Amino acid sequence: MRQFVIGTAGHVDHGKSTLVKALTGIDPDRLAEEKARAMTIDLGFAWLTLPSGQSVSVVDVPGHERFIKNMLAGVGGIDAALLVVAADEGPMPQTAEHLAILDLLGVDRGVIVLTKVDAAEEDWLDLVREEVRELVSTTTLADAPIVAVSALTGEGIPMLLETLEDVLASVPGRSGGSVPRLPVDRVFSVAGFGTVVTGTLSGGEITTGDELRLYPGDRRARVRGLQSHQEKVARALPGRRTAVNLSGITTEEIKRGDVLGPPGIMNPSQRLDARLRLLPDAPVPLKQNDEIDFFTGAAELPARITLLDRERLNPGESAWVQFRFRAPLAVLRNDRFIVRRPSPSETLGGGEIIDPNPPRHRRFRPETIAALETLAAGAPDEILLQTLEQRPVETKELMAGAAGLSAAQVVEALAQLIAEGDAVVLGRPGRRPGATDFVVATSLLRSLTEQISGALRSYHASQPLRPGLAREEARRRLGITQPRLFDDLIATIAGNGELIDDGATLRLPQFRMTLDPTRRAAADQYLATIRAQPYTPPGPHEFGLDPETLAALEHLGEVTKVADGVYFAPEAWDALVQGTLAFIDGNGSMTLSQFRDHFGTSRKYAQAALEFLDQLKYTRRVGDDRVRGPRRPSAS
Numbered sequence: 001m002r003q004f005v006i007g008t009a010g011h012v013d014h015g016k017s018t019l020v021k022a023l024t025g026i027d028p029d030r031l032a033e034e035k036a037r038a039m040t041i042d043l044g045f046a047w048l049t050l051p052s053g054q055s056v057s058v059v060d061v062p063g064h065e066r067f068i069k070n071m072l073a074g075v076g077g078i079d080a081a082l083l084v085v086a087a088d089e090g091p092m093p094q095t096a097e098h099l100a101i102l103d104l105l106g107v108d109r110g111v112i113v114l115t116k117v118d119a120a121e122e123d124w125l126d127l128v129r130e131e132v133r134e135l136v137s138t139t140t141l142a143d144a145p146i147v148a149v150s151a152l153t154g155e156g157i158p159m160l161l162e163t164l165e166d167v168l169a170s171v172p173g174r175s176g177g178s179v180p181r182l183p184v185d186r187v188f189s190v191a192g193f194g195t196v197v198t199g200t201l202s203g204g205e206i207t208t209g210d211e212l213r214l215y216p217g218d219r220r221a222r223v224r225g226l227q228s229h230q231e232k233v234a235r236a237l238p239g240r241r242t243a244v245n246l247s248g249i250t251t252e253e254i255k256r257g258d259v260l261g262p263p264g265i266m267n268p269s270q271r272l273d274a275r276l277r278l279l280p281d282a283p284v285p286l287k288q289n290d291e292i293d294f295f296t297g298a299a300e301l302p303a304r305i306t307l308l309d310r311e312r313l314n315p316g317e318s319a320w321v322q323f324r325f326r327a328p329l330a331v332l333r334n335d336r337f338i339v340r341r342p343s344p345s346e347t348l349g350g351g352e353i354i355d356p357n358p359p360r361h362r363r364f365r366p367e368t369i370a371a372l373e374t375l376a377a378g379a380p381d382e383i384l385l386q387t388l389e390q391r392p393v394e395t396k397e398l399m400a401g402a403a404g405l406s407a408a409q410v411v412e413a414l415a416q417l418i419a420e421g422d423a424v425v426l427g428r429p430g431r432r433p434g435a436t437d438f439v440v441a442t443s444l445l446r447s448l449t450e451q452i453s454g455a456l457r458s459y460h461a462s463q464p465l466r467p468g469l470a471r472e473e474a475r476r477r478l479g480i481t482q483p484r485l486f487d488d489l490i491a492t493i494a495g496n497g498e499l500i501d502d503g504a505t506l507r508l509p510q511f512r513m514t515l516d517p518t519r520r521a522a523a524d525q526y527l528a529t530i531r532a533q534p535y536t537p538p539g540p541h542e543f544g545l546d547p548e549t550l551a552a553l554e555h556l557g558e559v560t561k562v563a564d565g566v567y568f569a570p571e572a573w574d575a576l577v578q579g580t581l582a583f584i585d586g587n588g589s590m591t592l593s594q595f596r597d598h599f600g601t602s603r604k605y606a607q608a609a610l611e612f613l614d615q616l617k618y619t620r621r622v623g624d625d626r627v628r629g630p631r632r633p634s635a636s
């Protein structure tokens with residue numbers, strides 16, 4: 001059965017809390033100060049039972065304009081509103097302000113309740129009815145039914161319950177809601193249990209024993225117990241007021257506005273991209289870099305605003321904006337928000353978050369606006385592609401909502417992007433991605449390839465005698481912190497034939513070490529000398545060759561290093577290998593002095609060469625003799 005949370009709204013003293021008590025039997029004003037002042041200050045909670053028997057959570061909000069921030073903390077996550085208007089007074093300023101907030105938050109189901117009918121004449125009531133109809137006509141509640149009640153006499157209450165049941169039956173199923181989130185609106189401690197948080201659970205279930213994270217921080221806590229409507233439950237369902245008993249965390253570590261949810265579902269960010277709509281009767285326009293108060297879920301944060309497509313946002317207009325925060329905030333795409341002016345405190349507008357994790361944008365960039373429009377229009381493959389154009393992402397992170405898509409949408413969109421060549425699985429191109437595989441947009445892979453090729457090009461230019469750029473250094477230059485991502489990326493680029501990875505260094509496929517003319521001349525002289533005495537080649541140090549030139553010759557295969565200070569011309573070395581093996585084949589074995597005599601060389605060279613032959617496994621030492629080793633020389 002689907003679960004619902006409804007919330008009250010309306011001007012101070014219009015009878016919201018009294019109505020909640022009449023509907024639920026629960027007095028939502030729980031604070032002593034509220035009782036003393038006969039006024040709601042903070043959120044109140046109750047639940048009612050519909051004629052069908054289903055119970056519905058109720059959030060009661062304060063009407064006084066001084067407590068509007070508390071109202072905003074409670075109104076997020078409700079499925080339907082009870083817009084309460086006192087029949088004897090008619091719509092008042094906070095009737096309009098709360099209505100505007102409901103409209104901006106997209107709350108499009110509700111009942112308009114004219115309370116205190118016992119205190120109003122019939123024709124006055126008709127006037128109020130008309131006035132209210134007019135007021136809601138331009139909002140999401142334009143078609144909401146109007147019911148007149150008296151909480152004192154009980155008149156109209158059964159009718160209200162029936163109407164509410166009809167309205168809730170028409171609430172559409174929540175889209176893309178696979179991720180449980182509980183924006184915390186209360187934190188307290190219960191003797192014998194410890195820390196408890198409450199909130200309106202949305203998106204998915206929470207189960208006892210779950211390990212959850214408190215966003216935007218990094219603290220983890222385990223669910224020790226769950227309650228809904230004051231009953232212990234093993235799992236909490238979305239669309240219910242939920243109390244969560246947490247272990248492993250103190251009340252001081254949690255505040256209103258934090259969001260409880262599984263690890264990995266949100267990336268807290270200090271920037272958000274959004275579509276912002278100013279109310280037609282907003283008291284002021286917004287200018288570039290204005291400071292505002294930002295409300296989303298149960299959170300409130302100051303923010304500065306970057307107007308991306310205009311100099312000034314006038315009342316009644318909408319614009320693409322980026323909000324910048326001093327502290328991180330954890331939200332998902334399509335979350336709604338409200339913007340207020342800090343002083344005097346007034347609601348200015350609100351809207352929908354389009355990118356919860358954007359880069360910093362420059363203003364007036366058509367490509368930025370186009371990207372935001374695509375995100376807002378929301379074809380899953382385009383949205384996914386935009387995420388993959390920003391960074392390589394692990395499949396499991398995408399499945400958990402990193403692109404703001406459901407797991408099913410990710411699977412389908414990813415298959416399409418890979419099939420069409422727009423995205424690549426790193427490390428295994430052309431394959432279906434596993435949970436821990438990184439996926440990247442083909443365009444981003446191309447630019448990463450260019451970045452690394454550029455780094456290699458300039459490295460080769462400045463270090464023509466070095467075999468390549470050290471892998472670690474390459475990783476640092478690309479700014480990739482995860483070693484596995486780097487390895488998969490390099491394997492993919494190497495697989496595309498755009499670089500060569502020798503395990504220690506990276507180089508361009510076309511790179512050839514080149515010696516400048518001076519070094520070349522010295523090298524050629526040295527090579528000529530060792531070729532002239534193939535089996536007693538003078539050492540490079542004796543010859544006076546510098547170590548870098550020598551290393552380059554070795555890398556280029558122009559000399560063969562046999563031991564420290566002992567280098568042969570490659571063809572001389574080949575002849576030594578062939579000659580030694582032929583001698584052993586003919587004589588059964590070869591001693592050091594036989595080697596020395598056979599090649600007309602000295603003991604020093606004979607010893608170095610034979611040890612190297614042993615090392616290469618061409619030969620094997622038995623006492624003073626060499627016999628054939630396991631390795632055969634390649635046919636030549």
Ligand SMILES: Nc1nc2c(ncn2[C@@H]2O[C@H](COP(=O)(O)OP(=O)(O)OP(=O)(O)O)[C@@H](O)[C@H]2O)c(=O)[nH]1
Pocket residue numbers: 010011012013014015016017018019038039040041061062063064115116117118119149150151152153
């Ligand atoms: N005659 C009459 N009085 C009512 C009715 N409902 C509420 N009242 C009275 O109106 C006053 C305000 O009621 P509340 O329920 O506290 O109003 P509220 O909207 O919750 O006020 P805030 O929470 O402060 O915004 C109280 O004195 C109630 O007794 C009603 O149906 N008839």
Ligand SMILES: [Mg+2]
Pocket residue numbers: 016017018039040060061062063
């Ligand atoms: Mg109240």
